Every structure is written in structure tokens, then in C-alpha cells.
């Protein structure tokens with residue numbers, strides 16, 4: 001067994017992938033992190049205080065991991081889901097009826113709930129440890145945008161099953177946009193945006209209409225939410241996460257007393 | 259054993275005979291969770307926990323709390339109304355939210371108390387002691403990450419097998435369900451709709467929350483408490499965030515999920531969600547109070563004259579109050595922060611404070627709007 005392992009480790013294939021020996025010496029441990037693009041997110045050495053669960057609660061890491069799970073399960077769901085008003089519900093229903101012990105939809109749904117919770121807790125911990133203080137002000141702001149994106153991701157996904165729960169939750173949520181000052185047709189000041197007696201802001205062109213591609217939650221809204229949910233928001237979130245992690249390192253690693 | 263557990267979890271369905279103690283607990287729960295009492299009780303709880311933090315930071319206190327909560331849950335599960343709402347698959351995460359937020363709040367409080375004591379004795383904080391040591395990422399960090407991930411994934415898969423994701427009737431835009439609720443993480447905002455119009459509760463206040471969060475690092479000038487848990491070195495910041503996050507954010511989500519039923523009426527945890535429960539709407543505008551009750555005249559026709567009292571009150575609140583406070587009580591703060599920071603802070607703070615102010619006025623004098631101009635959709 002040991003021999004076999006040794007043989008594998010010394011083969012040309014193995015060595016072409018991992019350009020260092022088994023990470024049990026300081027040199028190889030350093031190389032293990034430095035020569036791996038994924039591990040390279042981490043510094044070579046970390047402060048012991050920063051990796052304690054009782055300090056970070058691991059909530060940022062968990063959020064990221066949930067994002068990965070959601071990307072993977074979401075990709076699989078996309079194979080089975082057609083974002084049209086007459087197919088969407090049917091497809092989701094079929095997933096449940098025809099797939100024995102199917103867990104993809106469940107993992108995606110429960111994971112999404114959990115990601116919202118973990119991102120809140122992450123923010124809570126960052127606040128309580130004062131980790132937004134200089135030099136980490138900017139990263140806190142990146143975080144706030146990530147928080148908004150997480151909520152938007154969850155919100156756009158909420159519509160996709162196209163059942164009563166979905167449509168009405170989105171209706172309640174987007175009804176708020178009607179009341180946007182100046183830009184929503186029931187918002188304060190909207191009546192002022194008129195010219196020569198013609199109102200420019202009405203139910204057919206206000207922000208809510210723009211969100212939903214219609215006067216109510218219909219097929220246009222479904223497509224719009226689908227595209228944002230599966231492509232738009234994940235891309236922006238992934239980009240910002242890269243910035244976020246980069247800045248954690250550049251700001252001196254996980255915060256600790258100076 | 260398993261069947262006992264199944265019975266426990268599957269409880270409900272049949273109305274149960276509670277006996278005097280059970281009935282008393284249920285009545286008390288229904289009574290206490292009524293929104294006014296619920297909010298006042300949680301404010302008192304936050305204040306009390308912060309004040310008596312040495313006591314609440316003890317391990318046995320949180321253990322006792324979770325033991326009692328579990329006992330309460332087991333008891334409450336037998337009740338069909340409680341069971342119906344708690345066991346909805348989409349509400350499971352809210353129970354997780356409740357438990358984790360309480361646990362982590364306790365954990366942070368405990369570490370803050372320990373750190374504050376250490377600092378007083380001139381010792382380094384818990385984090386300070388460990389910060390001096392550096393360890394290799396591989397294996398220390400990578401392995402603990404890996405173990406966490408594997409355990410976590412296993413948990414997720416078990417959860418996903420046990421509870422199937424729900425799907426309701428197909429979408430029908432003609433049939434409005436009652437209650438119609440936003441996704442759970444927005445229920446705090448939906449709760450604000452009780453007190454404010456959509457342009458405030460759904461548009462302006464959320465924007466201020468985002469702007470306010472972004473502004474925090476630039477407004478908090480206290481250099482202490484960076485990178486370790488503490489309460490005494492930044493009491494105002496911590497108390498403020500507790501109120502904002504624990505009360506207005508998390509606890510309103512819980513309120514909106516479990517205690518708001520048809521027509522967004524309030525229902526106690528053991529109350530049946532009766533479609534016909536009506537809450538009397540007796541709210542009165544400030545203008546009515548001013549013209550009709552105080553001056554004994556009819557309300558003027560011109561909306562700007564009619565709403566003058568509210569307009570004056572809000573101008574005073576937003577424009578006169580900040581400089582007044584800055585010149586008197588908070589003079590030192592202005593000097594430390596500078597004018598720009600101070601004004602940004604005050605305005606964000608006043609918007610935030612408007613929420614409890616309006617809630618209080620609603621509960622005490624049934625105030626509907628400070629300024630009510632439905633003509634222009636401008637109601638505050």
C-alpha cells in the first residue's frame with residue numbers, strides 16, 4: 001500500500017499536477033498553499049486567533065460554501081427547468097413526482113434559506129468584533145453589497161417555481177416599487193413628473209413595470225427573474241466575492257487585536 | 259423510541275385537552291406576543307441582558323435557556339395551531355435563525371465579558387493571546403475547513419431527504435391567498451407597513467438601511483474594539499446594533515412569520531388563523547387631532563394648511579433637532595466627528611428612531627399619519 005502510494009506520488013503525472021512533496025515540512029506546506037490557485041486564497045500562515053471557530057463562527061466561509069453548493073445544484077436544476085409560464089410549474093412538480101429521493105431541489109431551497117441566515121450572522125460577527133474599523137472599511141462595504149446581492153438572488157429565485165407562494169410573494173415584494181418617490185405611479189411626487197398635461201409616470205412605465213416587464217407578475221417577469229437569478233446576479237456576486245477575499249488578505253488577514 | 263419521536267413531531271391535528279397549567283401557559287404566550295407587548299418585552303430584554311451581562315454570560319444560563327425552550331417546543335408541538343405554523347417546511351429555517359442568533363449573541367457576550375475583565379486586570383484579550391502565534395494554513399486551517407464542510411454537507415443532505423421542498427397550487431393571478439406574505443427575510447419590512455406607507459417602509463427605509471450600513475465604518479470614530487469582542491470599550495455601538503439587528507431585523511422576521519396571519523392581523527402562537535378576525539381600525543391623523551380636537555374647527559381644505567402641524571413637527575424633528583443637539587448635549591461629539599459626519603449620522607439615526615417613535619404613538623394615541631396627503635401619495 002505504502003509502496004503503491006509512493007509509486008503514484010513519484011509518477012510523472014502526479015508531479016506534473018502537484019509541484020511539491022507531501023506537505024509535512026515547512027517548505028512543502030508553504031508550497032502547497034502558494035502553488036494551488038484555490039488554496040492561494042489563504043495566506044501561507046495565519047494567526048491562530050483568526051481561525052478559531054469561537055471568533056469567526058466560520059460564517060463567512062459557510063456563506064461562500066453555500067454559494068458553491070447553490071451554484072452546483074442550481075446548474076443541475078437548470079437542466080430540467082423551462083422558464084415559461086406554462087412549463088415552469090410543471091417542471092418543478094415533475095422533479096418531485098418523478099425523481100426518487102431527489103435532493104437537488106431541496107438542497108437548493110434549504111441552502112438558499114441558510115445562505116441568507118449565514119450572511120446575516122457573518123455581518124453580525126464582523127460588527128461585534130469591530131472588524132469594519134480601519135483598515136477594513138472598504139471590505140465592509142463590499143460585504144454590504146454582497147448582502148444585498150444575496151437577498152436579490154434569493155428573491156429572484158423565489159419566483160421560479162411559479163406556484164401561488166412564489167407569485168404572490170413576488171407580487172407583495174414588488175408592489176413596493178409602485179410607491180417609489182417620483183418613479184412609481186403611486187409614489188409621492190410622481191404627479192409632478194408631467195409635461196403639458198401628460199403624465200409621464202403611470203402603471204405602464206414606472207419602475208415596477210420595469211422590474212416585472214408588465215403590469216403584474218407574468219411571463220415577462222418570470223423570464224427577467226430567471227435570467228437575473230441564473231446569470232446576472234451570480235456573476236456579479238462571484239466577482240465581488242473575489243474582491244472580498246482578496247481584500248481580507250490585503251487588509252492584513254482576519255482581524256485581530258493589534 | 260422512533261415512534262414516540264414521530265408522534266411528538268407529528269402531534270397536532272386533534273385539539274388536545276391542556277389541563278389548567280397547559281392552558282395558562284398558552285394563554286400567557288398568546289397574551290405576551292401581542293405586538294405591543296412583544297416589542298416592549300424585547301426592548302426590556304435587550305436592555306436587561308446588556309446591563310446584567312455578567313450573569314447572562316454564564317454557561318448554565320444559556321444551557322437553561324435552551325433546555326427550557328426545548329421543553330416549551332415539545333409542549334407546544336402538541337397544539338394543532340402551533341404545530342401547523344412551526345412545521346411548515348419553509349419555516350424550519352426561521353427556527354434555525356432563532357436558535358443560532360441567540361446562541362451567537364450569547365457567545366459574543368460571553369467573550370466580551372471575559373475580555374473586559376481581562377483588560378481591567380491588564381491582561382491581553384482572548385484574541386490577543388492567540389494572535390501572537392502563527393500557524394501554517396496547511397494543515398491547520400485547510401483540515402478544519404474540510405471537516406466543517408463534510409459535516410455540514412452531510413447535515414444538509416439529511417435535511418433534504420427528510421423534508422421535501424413544498425410546492426403549492428399553480429400560480430393564479432386572480433386568486434389572492436390570505437395572508438400574502440413577502441419572502442421571509444423581508445417580513446421585517448412588511449411589518450413596518452403596519453406603521454408606514456409603502457414608499458417609506460418598502461423603498462426609503464430599506465435604502466437608508468443599506469446606506470446606513472455602508473456608512474458605519476466612516477461614522478464610528480472609536481478606534482477601540484477592533485479585532486476582539488468587547489462591550490465596555492464600545493457600549494453605544496454594541497447596544498445600537500443589538501437594537502437594530504436583534505429587535506428590528508431578526509425579531510420582526512420572527513414576528514412576521516409566526517404571529518401574523520390573514521389580513522396581517524396578529525395571532526398568538528396558539529391561536530387559530532381565523533380569516534374573519536378583524537382588528538378595529540381607529541387610527542387618527544395628526545391633522546384631525548390638531549384642527550378638530552384641539553381647535554374645534556373643521557379641517558381646512560387646502561392640504562398644505564391642513565397638514566401644517568405635521569409638516570412643522572417633521573421639519574423640527576429633522577432640521578432643527580440635529581443642530582440643537584449638536585450645539586448642546588452632543589457638543590463633544592461634533593468636535594470629534596466634524597460637521598459632515600455628525601449630520602449624516604444624525605439624519606440616519608433620526609430616520610431609524612422614527613420607527614419606534616411612530617410605533618409608540620400608534621400604540622398610545624392611535625396616530626395614523628403625521629402628514630397625511632393622500633392627494634399626493636405623501637403620507638408620513
Ligand code: HEM
Pocket residue numbers: 056058059060061063064067119122123126131132136139140141142143144145146147150241244248253254255256471
Ligand atoms: C456573499 C456574502 C459573503 C461572503 C461569501 C463573505 C465571505 C467572507 C469570508 C470567508 C471572510 C473571512 C473571515 C470570516 O469567515 O469571517 C470574510 C471577512 C469579512 N467580511 Fe465577508 N462575506 C460576505 C458578506 C459580507 C457582509 C454582508 C459583510 C458586512 C456587511 C462582510 C464584511 C466582511 C469583513 C469586514 C470581513 C473582514 C473581517 C475580518 O477581517 O475579521 N462580508 N467574508
